[in-house]
Every structure is written in C-alpha cells, then in structure tokens.
Amino acid sequence: MYSDKVMDHFSNPRNVGEIENADGVGEVGNASCGDIMKIFLKVEDNVIKDVKFKTFGCGAAIATSSMVTEMAIGKTIEEALELTNAAVAEALDGLPAQKLHCSNLAADALHEAIRNYKEKQA
Numbered sequence: 001m002y003s004d005k006v007m008d009h010f011s012n013p014r015n016v017g018e019i020e021n022a023d024g025v026g027e028v029g030n031a032s033c034g035d036i037m038k039i040f041l042k043v044e045d046n047v048i049k050d051v052k053f054k055t056f057g058c059g060a061a062i063a064t065s066s067m068v069t070e071m072a073i074g075k076t077i078e079e080a081l082e083l084t085n086a087a088v089a090e091a092l093d094g095l096p097a098q099k100l101h102c103s104n105l106a107a108d109a110l111h112e113a114i115r116n117y118k119e120k121q122a
C-alpha cells in the first residue's frame with residue numbers, strides 16, 4: 001500500500017535529530033491523530049543550509065518529515081515557503097488516501113520554523 005519511496009524514507013529516515021542553536025524551530029501537531037513534528041533550521045545568507053527533524057508519529061509522518069528535509073536543504077527561504085504538503089506527498093510517489101492527512105505536518109512544520117527564523121531576525 002506504500003510506495004517504495006515511502007518505505008525507503010520510513011526505514012531509513014534522512015536528517016533525524018536536532019540542531020543546536022538552530023536559527024529557526026517549528027513544531028506542529030496533527031489534530032486528527034495527535035502526532036507531533038518538530039523541525040530545526042540552519043540558515044545562511046537566506047539559504048537553508050541544514051534541516052533536522054524529530055517526529056513522534058506514524059510511518060507516513062516520518063517518511064514525509066524525512067522527505068521535506070531533503071527538499072528544503074539548499075532552497076532559499078522564499079522557495080522553501082512555496083513547498084506544499086501536497087508536493088511532499090507527491091515527491092514520495094503519493095500516500096494511501098487514509099494516510100494523506102499525515103503529510104499535513106511536513107511543510108507546515110517547515111513553514112512554522114521559517115516563521116520562527118524570521119521572528120528572530122526581526
């Protein structure tokens with residue numbers, strides 16, 4: 001029921017962990033199941049240099065977290081803000097319909113971390 005990409009990112013998640021003295025931190029919870037995703041950013045010259053995540057959630061949430069970190073690294077803040085939850089699910093070759101809500105955490109947590117980064121800059 002899961003694509004090979006979902007299984008790969010779930011079994012071997014990229015960029016797990018925390019960034020000490022992160023430039024931005026974002027945390028979101030999924031209202032439908034209570035799962036939580038936290039994302040840490042390192043930003044240099046408006047470019048996302050590093051992203052790490054911690055997700056207390058299901059396999060699909062872990063796979064989408066892992067994928068969003070890979071998609072965000074190297075992007076400018078503006079480009080990263082354009083990343084959508086749907087784009088993350090698409091990059092994983094889709095999710096089963098009943099697990100689509102799990103992808104709602106991914107880009108939302110990233111955007112939240114960017115908001116936090118901008119607040120710190122202001």
Ligand code: FES
Binds near residue numbers: 030035
């Ligand atoms: Fe909660 Fe998937 S069941 S994020």
